[in-house]
Amino acid sequence: METPLAVLVGVLFASGLYLVMQRNLLRFVFGLLLLSASVNLLIFTAGRVTRGTAPIIPEGLPTPPGDVANALPQALVLTAIVIGFGLIVFAIVLVLRTHERLGTIDTAEMAERLEAPRPVATDLEDEVPA
Amino acid sequence: MSWLVAAPVVLPLLTAALLFVLQSRSEVQRVLSTTSTAVLVTLSVILLYRVSEGGILVAQFGEWRAPFGISFVADHLSAIMVVVTGVMAVATAVYALRDIDGTREELGYHPLFHVLLAGINGAFLTGDLFNLYVWFEVLLISSFVLLTLGNRREQLEGGIKYVAVNLVSSMIFLGAIGLVYGLTGTLNFADLAVRLPEAPGGLVTVIAMLFLVAFGVKAALFPLFFWLPASYHTPPLAIAALFAGMLTKVGVYALIRVFTLLFVHDVAYTHTILLWISGFTMLIGVLGAAAQSDVRKLLSFHIISQIGYMIMGLALYTPLALLGSIFYIVHNIVAKANLFLIAGIGRRLTGSFDLARMGGLYRGAPFLSVLFLISAFSLAGFPPLSGFWAKLVVVLAGARVEAWPIVAVALLVGLLTLYSMTKVWQAAFWTPLPAGERMQERPSALLYAPAVGLALLTLAMGLWSGPFLALTEAAANELMDPSIYVRAVLGEAAAAAMRGDTP
């Protein structure tokens, strides 16, 4: 079971990397999503994929009966998902704000617009943080 | 005792929570924020004192024992870094009282500042690889918001680069953690130090390189540094100074931690790579700085160049070299952050950050000139300032192992740093103000106070270097013998087993 998952991790990571290297920021965010998914899957696979029940100890027993799944990678992945969620939402908000202020989400165009002389009106507006 | 180890993280978190609740009352916020940093520095000094008296302190959260629970470990290195964080927190908090405008305060500057401090201290103190990731993300997300707070166009453009590169490096970091876990089944630093030598060396080297890339981005090593000069000049100076001082050093700290405790199975290979990187980082940083005319960008490139010296100490991997590396970190945080603070005052006096439009500071503000001279010459490595000792030890360590090429690079870069600092001195202080420009109003004493404090600290570290060197020596000796760390966390049995494995 680990082998197909390992291949999947590789495919996801490669696709993510491809998107991350694009100039369009929205694609960058999508790439980040793929990267984060592949890394989470990697941690999950690293904890070994075994058949087992949820690692919850039933009432009245000191240990769970039978085989249980490894709970630690799941806890790690859950934490990583939560953090990734926060980071990606922040990235999306940042892209949105950039689009509002600079009128583009293409990184090359962004640099151009920043260097281009600005009309007086926006120059004033720029001093007031939005 | 365990409370003391957790305090440098818990206090900023508690403060941040209170500041979130008090968000509409900016006067109360300012008082609380500054007081909290003062308490923080006091607690961290006590922590360092206890560590230097009684050795490594360990806290197990929730009384779950290592390696199952999360450990917080304060050895000499961690305690020193926490103290420096405290000092920088006080300095930037006081400076921020005049530097951060009301809008940014409303947007949540104060609570975010303390979340950032909690993240930095958490990264320094944690004894668990995954927990390190979590603290890294805490400090990253708060730094993201602080960097873009106010949504100015330059900030957004610089912020995107900063966020993009750092997010990708976080993914690599997390992937490396997954691989370590798959290989060893544990993530506790001490436990890993015991188990990694048993793992296949080739795989461990691959993982070590992944960590090198991940932390290399955070530490702004060659060739992964481009995000730094693209973003550090955009936020207000109080924020930029804290970033310039602390954030890259968290990356350097992480590199030192993993390349002394975990990945020492093939020093000839991994640390040689580090040595090459350190040389290039020094050179590229200082050459980049030479081409800049904006003071903030110039200083940003110098951050990169100075990181090279720290990594050089780590790469040489002798007790003397690590001593130099740690001393360098402390000296550099203080001197570099102070230069940013001074640049901020200079901007208020002359109205610009552009060297071509600055001038007349020597005449208009002689006191500021003295402050600048102390920090700038310390950075360039003039005796008897702190930078001199830092450079001397690192270079001496290089000479001891006869690594002449890197010693030559280090000396050359020192010279070029001096050139850069002279350039700033000449343009901003010596030459008169360009025609038509006037000196602005006198900046508040609250802006001067932190700059004076940090300059005095630089002087003290230079003139009375004895106690500082003794502390860093203790830290270096601990790093060179990982079994001390293992014994403190896992007990004598594990340490003995480890010493048996690694002759």
Next chain:
Amino acid sequence: MNSIILRTASQLLLTILLLFSLFLMLRGHDLPGGGFIGGLVGAAAVALYAIAFGYRAAQAMLRISPRMLVGVGLLAAVAAGFLALLQGQAFLTGQWWIIGLGEGAELKLSSPLLFDIGVYLVVVGTVLTMVFALEER
């Protein structure tokens, strides 16, 4: 969004989702669930309201700002860690007070519960901050 179906439904769903989120949080003590997932459901309830009536209406309904929720939640979570100080134990050590209610029923109060409530509030606050930031024009 101007849809009478969504408006009517979201008013009903708001209550049900909020109740469900509290249920999830309390259940998380011994079974799957917990403060994080509960907080997400709670935030989703308010987000749904914001979609139906606009984010200003949602803010007015909340009365306090999401950032205040984050602050109170963080305070609760840190306070839960400090409860161990009373017993002289390490930070975040779980403290339990089990109150018998007669007939075998008992009420389990604990510092992990307080911590979970903190997490719930932080998650609701954070997610809503993000949602409002995206909605704001």
